[in-house]
Amino acid sequence: MLRFAPSPTGDMHIGNLRVAIFNYILAQQKNEKFLLRIEDTDTARNIKDKDKDIMFLLTLFGIKWDTLIYQSHNFQHHRQLAEYLIAQGKAFYCYCTKDFLEQKRQEAKDKHQAFRYDDNWATLHKESNNHPVVRLKSPKKTLRFQDIIKGEIEFAGEEIDSFVILKEDLTPTYNFACAADDILYDVDYIIRGEDHVSNTPKQILIHQYLNYSKNIAFAHLPILLNNQGKKMSKRDDASSVQWLLDEGFLPQAIANYLILIGNKTPQEVFTLKESIAWFDISKVAKAPAKFDLDKLRFLNREHFKRMNEQDLALLLGYKDISIGALAKLYLQESSTLNELRQKIDKIFVKKSLLLKTENPEFQKEILDLQNILLAMLETMDKQHISYEDFKNEAIKHSNLKGKHFFKPLRFLLTGASNGPELSDLFPILRFFLQDILRR
Template structure:
């Protein structure tokens, strides 16, 4: 079983999406289930509806998962196991206030030292704890030996006891801390492999130590992906008109040698090998994504592309692809299509010719070919082609540059009544 964690206090970034994609790919390669875990414990900072928004985004990328679980539904397990750790003297009540701890932290910093909890409350007697009415957190005792584990990308990593420290497992309001909830969840759902960003490496020994303290002996494999620099939000990329297939293609290609430049997720399953992915940080480059997005748009079915643009006509899909000589996203294509269908009333260069030309086209019968329409225009307004070709292109496309109207006309001839208005 693999899992991808969704944090409901923030938007989905491409670095998080990358983690989701890697989890999905490995789940397919190993024939294991993938679950989505919603981290909704932080009630104070939770954003309403963020879970659904992120799940909807994940679904755009065709990432298959077996179920969605919410941490808030597991509160009874977190609290029950915390009491077990306290009963076994592996964890203790800490009455130190946040203000006091912050004061100690500042003093340590003034001395140029890294703050570490001194274990003061660990030595309190049971009688003292019972007679104290002050609010308390629950801390796990510091390990006596180093915690080591093997990272599938980085090899063996080891953390000394002071690096693990006496960390909190329950807050003052008896809610689980991040590391504690994660450790328990991975036990409850029998997780076999954890794939996440390298930012979480220091959390791993704490989670391992927690499970060991609860006598959970199943070894979980860990893979910490190299950092993705220049992180951006997935929602912003979708809004800008990047295809999910191109985004996924790009994220799986970063720092990795792939058999082909343009591919779908299903194709990537044939060669996907997580151990061959980069161990050093990689940079997200929007220009590289634009180039790849353009190539995906060039390959997309014309009818499907037209539906994305709000039509259901293969010709509109073909028209959209003509604009790929100058643009690279759905949003940019839409802008060009909107110009085609926009009302054009003012022409700076020669308004009189423009008006005559526009009225002529409105009255013109249907012509299958552009040259037939041009012959008709020349006779009706008594102008040579070189005199009206620029305003004609503007009337038909909303601009004077871009693809040639001889390529555009066959695709818009059935829409002239909507275009010339």
């Protein structure tokens, strides 16, 4: 069993999506079940309907789960396991007040020392504190685990204090709920971000204390960096999956990039489904990878090229397959859906709306040529006319030459002053000439 375990506390981060993709690929490769576990134990931070947003995005990216669970539904199970650990002498009640612990942290900080919890403090405030937490006993020994990406990692016993597993309200902490549910659902392979490396020895210790001997494989993915070489945060627009989608990046291109970045792949452009045949988690680089938006733009353009013209037309909001073919011509200068839509919409928008920003002389040239072209079209075979014939006929009727002809002509046909060659666009535009020119 592999799992993806997001928290419904905010928008999906690009790093989280990468984790979901890698887990899904391995589940497919190993022919194992894929579990979606909504980690909603932090009730104060949960955001309404964020779980639905997560599921929508996963579905959009082609990630299907076999089982869906909400971690909060297992609270009773978590409490029973905590009671078992207390009975075994491997966990204990701690009555320390928050003020006392904060005081001890400040004292350690003032001495420039790392804060360490002392088990002898556990009963100091037993008479005054009716809401103790439950702590797991420090192992007092070195814990080691083999990471598929990073190699062997070890934590000295003194680095792991007796840590909280049940809070004052008897809800489980992240590490305890995570470790308990990994047992409950027989998870045997865990891929997650390297910010979880420090959590891993605590979760291994919980498994050991619960006499769970199954060998779980771990792979901690290096962090993604922004353009400044710093860890991507919520302040970076590109860190948000929804922002990338809103900007017009295709799910298949985003998935392609997240698999490609910091990885050795046999090809540069591929789909999630195609990567299942050759993906190797052990080939992911140990070093952090920089998120390059320009590289994503390149991949986005390549996936547009792969797309059939009918699907592309529908994405742009048009039903005619010819619009998809037209859009592909604009891939010379566009790389996102938004950029393509802007180019195509300008072709069919009322030109009078676009003319408002042009100088009066140019406006007159355009309007004069528009009337000439409309009159000319009445006697032409629009289905079979070539660009050369159309151009020559228009020059003859208008007596215009050079930029005084081509500039207003391009504006009338495309709504822009530059773009792909008109000779390339015309074989498609000819089917819409009257519709375009009458606007």
